[in-house]
Amino acid sequence: MRKALAMTAALVAATATAGCVIVVGDDDDHIKMRHGEHSLDGYLTLDRNGDYSRIGGDINLRGRIGGDLNLVAGDVDADQLVVEGEVSIAAGDIDYTGRVGGEASVAGGDIDWDADVGGELNLAAGSLDVAGRITGPASMAAANVRSTAEYERGLEVHGNEVHLAGSVSGPLTIVSVGEIRPRRNYDDEDGRVVLAGAINDGGDVCSRSVTVLSSARISGTLRVWADSEPHVEAGAQAGNIVFVPRDSRDCDDVDRVFDDS
Numbered sequence: 001m002r003k004a005l006a007m008t009a010a011l012v013a014a015t016a017t018a019g020c021v022i023v024v025g026d027d028d029d030h031i032k033m034r035h036g037e038h039s040l041d042g043y044l045t046l047d048r049n050g051d052y053s054r055i056g057g058d059i060n061l062r063g064r065i066g067g068d069l070n071l072v073a074g075d076v077d078a079d080q081l082v083v084e085g086e087v088s089i090a091a092g093d094i095d096y097t098g099r100v101g102g103e104a105s106v107a108g109g110d111i112d113w114d115a116d117v118g119g120e121l122n123l124a125a126g127s128l129d130v131a132g133r134i135t136g137p138a139s140m141a142a143a144n145v146r147s148t149a150e151y152e153r154g155l156e157v158h159g160n161e162v163h164l165a166g167s168v169s170g171p172l173t174i175v176s177v178g179e180i181r182p183r184r185n186y187d188d189e190d191g192r193v194v195l196a197g198a199i200n201d202g203g204d205v206c207s208r209s210v211t212v213l214s215s216a217r218i219s220g221t222l223r224v225w226a227d228s229e230p231h232v233e234a235g236a237q238a239g240n241i242v243f244v245p246r247d248s249r250d251c252d253d254v255d256r257v258f259d260d261s
Contacts, residue, residue, distance in 0.1 A: 161189045165197040172203025175258060178251035206251035206258055212236045225254045
């Protein structure tokens with residue numbers, strides 16, 4: 001989570017360099033388009049074995065990168081892009097489809113992520129829409145989070161509104177509106193968590209409200225700290241839900257599990 005949040009600092013650099021393009025390859029050919037790279041329909045199509053780094057305005061990529069990808073940009077559109085190494089992106093709006101072999105750390109405004117990740121995934125944004133198979137641990141922070149991804153080694157989410165479908169194996173921690181503000185008038189969606197998929201190993205949720213949809217399949221113990229008891233729709237396989245009233249406490253005060261989240 002700290003890595004995902006720290007990446008937002010790079011957005012300052014993206015803004016400062018808008019209109020400027022710096023491409024750094026893995027050899028001395030920094031200016032000319034390399035053999036195996038071409039531009040079509042506004043996308044640069046890559047086929048290279050080394051790393052690819054770029055600082056500039058809007059960036060549209062397709063193809064394959066055998067090494068790591070590092071971008072600081074305005075907006076990024078990665079269309080069926082395969083990166084064998086790690087991915088690091090700081091940008092405005094980001095659309096990413098394809099596959100990442102290693103770790104991915106991405107910070108942006110609105111992020112639509114639909115890619116398999118072989119390592120750890122860290123996302124920080126204003127709005128997140130996440131899909132794909134995530135092999136390593138995952139953490140994300142955004143005002144609004146919607147996920148249909150499959151997480152194989154756990155998930156940590158911080159968001160104002162969280163809608164979780166797909167599946168989660170391993171530890172699950174969700175914090176929605178973690179800080180109580182006594183004089184704030186919350187909207188109906190503030191602090192709302194909706195569970196619609198498979199939770200295979202239980203988890204911990206701290207929020208204002210929790211709704212378990214009929215499509216949910218929850219195994220293990222799900223501990224919920226909220227303003228009211230979770231609403232469980234008919235047909236849901238809710239497993240063992242333990243409810244603890246939040247009693248106007250901040251999430252990091254209700255249980256030590258949220259201290260470092």
